[in-house]
Amino acid sequence: MIDTNKKTELLHLIDQSFLFSSNQLLPSPKEKTEMERLEWLNNDAPYAILAQNNLEIPNFIYVNKFAISCFKYTEAEMLSLHSYLSAAPDAQEERNKILKQVQENNIAFDYSGIRLTKFKKPFTINDGIIWKIFKNGNHGEVIGQAALFWLKDEPKPDWWKILK
Numbered sequence: 001m002i003d004t005n006k007k008t009e010l011l012h013l014i015d016q017s018f019l020f021s022s023n024q025l026l027p028s029p030k031e032k033t034e035m036e037r038l039e040w041l042n043n044d045a046p047y048a049i050l051a052q053n054n055l056e057i058p059n060f061i062y063v064n065k066f067a068i069s070c071f072k073y074t075e076a077e078m079l080s081l082h083s084y085l086s087a088a089p090d091a092q093e094e095r096n097k098i099l100k101q102v103q104e105n106n107i108a109f110d111y112s113g114i115r116l117t118k119f120k121k122p123f124t125i126n127d128g129i130i131w132k133i134f135k136n137g138n139h140g141e142v143i144g145q146a147a148l149f150w151l152k153d154e155p156k157p158d159w160w161k162i163l164k
Contacts, residue, residue: 010062011038014051014146016137021107029159051146052083072117088114088122102145107131125149
C-alpha cells in the first residue's frame with residue numbers, strides 16, 4: 001500500500017524543485033488551494049509526472065495517475081521499476097544525454113522520445129521537461145530527478161504556460 005501522506009510530501013518537493021529550477025510551479029488551473037492543486041496534479045493532470053531516485057540504477061519513486069495510464073503498470077509495479085526500463089533500448093543514449101543536461105543545468109526542456117509500456121509497446125512522449133529534485137525543494141542535496149511529459153503533441157490548455 002502506498003502511503004498517501006508520503007506521496008503528497010514527495011509531490012510537494014517535486015513541485016517546489018520545479019519552482020526553483022523554472023521560476024514557476026507545475027502548471028495547473030489557477031482556482032485551487034495548494035492541497036487541491038497537489039491532488040489535481042496527482043489524480044487529474046492531463047500530463048505525466050514521474051520521478052526517480054539517485055541510486056546507481058535509479059528506481060521510480062513517484063508517478064501520477066496519468067503516467068500510470070501511459071505505462072500500463074500498476075502504481076506498485078512502477079514504483080519497483082528501474083527507470084531506465086521505461087525507455088526503448090535504442091532510446092537509452094538520448095535519455096542519458098538529456099539526464100546529463102539536467103545534471104549541468106538543473107532542468108532541460110522540450111524532450112521527446114520513445115517509451116515502452118509494461119507490454120513492451122512503444123509510445124511517444126512529447127514536450128518533456130526533466131529537472132533535479134532537491135531535498136529541501138530549493139537547495140541542498142539532490143535526491144533524484146523528476147519529469148513531466150504530454151502524450152500528444154497538440155495545443156495545450158490555456159493554463160499551461162511554461163517559461164523557458
